[in-house]
Amino acid sequence: MNPVLPDAEALVGELVRQLAPRVTPETGMIGIFTGGVWLAQRLHRELGVALPLGSIDISFYRDDYAKSGLHASVKPSQIPFDVDGRHVLLVDDVLYTGRTVRGALNEIFDYGRPASVSLVVLADRGGRELPIAAQHVGAHVTVPEGSMLVLSRSDGGVLTLQLERNA
Amino acid sequence: MRNPQLNAKGELRHLLTIEGLPREILLQILDTAKSFLGVTEREVKKVPLLRGKSVFNLFFEPSTRTRTTFEIAAKRLSADVVNLAISTSSQTKGETLLDTVDNLSAMHADMFVVRHASSGAPFLIAGHVKPHVHVVNAGDGRHAHPTQGLLDAYTIRHYKQDFTRLSVAIVGDILHSRVARSLIHALTTLGTPDVRVIGPQTLLPTGVERLGVSVHHDMAAGLRDVDVIVMLRLQNERMRGPLLPSAGEFFKAYGLTPEKLALAKPDAIVMHPGPMNRGVEIDSSVADGAQAVILPQVTFGIAVRMAVMSILAGASA
Numbered sequence: 001m002n003p004v005l006p007d008a009e010a011l012v013g014e015l016v017r018q019l020a021p022r023v024t025p026e027t028g029m030i031g032i033f034t035g036g037v038w039l040a041q042r043l044h045r046e047l048g049v050a051l052p053l054g055s056i057d058i059s060f061y062r063d064d065y066a067k068s069g070l071h072a073s074v075k076p077s078q079i080p081f082d083v084d085g086r087h088v089l090l091v092d093d094v095l096y097t098g099r100t101v102r103g104a105l106n107e108i109f110d111y112g113r114p115a116s117v118s119l120v121v122l123a124d125r126g127g128r129e130l131p132i133a134a135q136h137v138g139a140h141v142t143v144p145e146g147s148m149l150v151l152s153r154s155d156g157g158v159l160t161l162q163l164e165r166n167a
Numbered sequence: 168m169r170n171p172q173l174n175a176k177g178e179l180r181h182l183l184t185i186e187g188l189p190r191e192i193l194l195q196i197l198d199t200a201k202s203f204l205g206v207t208e209r210e211v212k213k214v215p216l217l218r219g220k221s222v223f224n225l226f227f228e229p230s231t232r233t234r235t236t237f238e239i240a241a242k243r244l245s246a247d248v249v250n251l252a253i254s255t256s257s258q259t260k261g262e263t264l265l266d267t268v269d270n271l272s273a274m275h276a277d278m279f280v281v282r283h284a285s286s287g288a289p290f291l292i293a294g295h296v297k298p299h300v301h302v303v304n305a306g307d308g309r310h311a312h313p314t315q316g317l318l319d320a321y322t323i324r325h326y327k328q329d330f331t332r333l334s335v336a337i338v339g340d341i342l343h344s345r346v347a348r349s350l351i352h353a354l355t356t357l358g359t360p361d362v363r364v365i366g367p368q369t370l371l372p373t374g375v376e377r378l379g380v381s382v383h384h385d386m387a388a389g390l391r392d393v394d395v396i397v398m399l400r401l402q403n404e405r406m407r408g409p410l411l412p413s414a415g416e417f418f419k420a421y422g423l424t425p426e427k428l429a430l431a432k433p434d435a436i437v438m439h440p441g442p443m444n445r446g447v448e449i450d451s452s453v454a455d456g457a458q459a460v461i462l463p464q465v466t467f468g469i470a471v472r473m474a475v476m477s478i479l480a481g482a483s484a
Contacts, residue, residue, distance in 0.1 A: 069481025
């Protein structure tokens with residue numbers, strides 16, 4: 001039995017409303033590959049964030065490297081602004097165990113010491129394995145056991161949430 | 168028989184030679200290296216992938232540059248690094264190669280980076296170590312120097328993007344060069360249509376055409392319209408041997424001067440694995456000129472070695 005999933009485009013609008021009062025000319029934004037970068041590109045544009053968007057691939061910081069090895073397609077991380085002393089919005093599509101965010105935080109701190117990091121996610125599906133929480137959440141979503149909640153993007157740039165069976 | 172460098176899933180667990188490796192693996196290494204290049208430009212030039220692992224640099228033949236770049240690469244992956252120059256220690260006391268390896272394995276080595284004067288020594292070690300231990304060939308005899316071949320390929324890709332449209336000339340002492348052999352295998356695997364080797368008959372291996380290259384003895388014909396020129400080092404001992412009349416004669420015929428460089432495409436790049444002999448295989452004005460990418464090669468080499476070590480260490484037996 002599949003629950004009805006929220007409309008990702010409506011959640012983007014919800015996040016824009018939440019974040020608009022918080023964005024200043026000094027705000028830095030970083031998306032996590034792949035879905036988090038898609039979402040961050042939208043938020044970055046619609047919020048008119050002044051600094052260029054950063055993107056990180058946390059493959060070099062994963063905690064399951066010893067078990068699973070290195071991902072075959074690692075994207076270069078790029079943070080094109082100085083992280084030191086900055087308020088940073090970290091953006092991902094789905095928050096689940098919290099392990100990806102842990103890796104992302106470690107990576108950001110290798111670029112410098114931010115004043116603060118706030119986590120922005122389109123969907124929080126619960127199931128945390130680490131003490132990590134998002135400050136800005138589009139929606140809380142219940143996901144059936146054995147399924148993954150994933151974000152996809154059409155050629156036209158429309159974002160959609162979907163359920164996929166675990167591999 | 169399975170390639171001894173790959174595990175049952177087809178992942179790279181030892182890097183011994185580029186010969187016979189699938190194109191996808193070479194591309195995976197080059198792509199991963201691109202991501203590591205960014206790491207080396209950050210405030211903290213380190214990632215935690217090999218934290219708690221021990222990498223042993225096992226050099227049975229002297230080398231400063233290659234050993235140093237492997238050491239830096241391993242340290243930037245957070246590994247502990249132990250450097251051993253074996254020519255000066257236990258081998259002179261009569262210990263065999265595999266006894267040395269067994270002793271170091273008992274010290275919980277996770278990876279051996281091996282340079283040896285004998286072709287095949289890293290294969291012997293890879294066949295001997297426990298399943299969780301990985302071996303990188305850092306140059307064996309005249310046979311292979313795969314990370315150099317990969318960093319050369321990375322450099323060419325960085326400046327010229329698409330291998331399938333390129334003409335590449337490799338110039339000098341091909342006979343004794345493991346660098347040339349590894350680069351030729353990398354280039355042909357990556358689909359380079361025109362690979363030329365240029366040198367005197369005495370410094371070209373017989374049957375080199377079988378590797379998929381064309382052979383030239385004359386720079387004027389060989390360099391015509393190439394996109395990439397790779398100059399090889401002429402080792403001092405060769406200049407005194409029977410293969411060449413003199414260093415001066417060699418420079419006259421095969422040294423890369425601005426005049427000879429002008430035969431290549433105007434945007435051709437000049438590479439050299441180092442260390443260079445100025446005035447023997449390359450003129451100073453070319454080595455320091457706008458078309459030389461010899462120092463970027465060194466920088467790329469660290470990212471490529473980080474990629475190789477992190478891919479190997481992540482692959483199961």
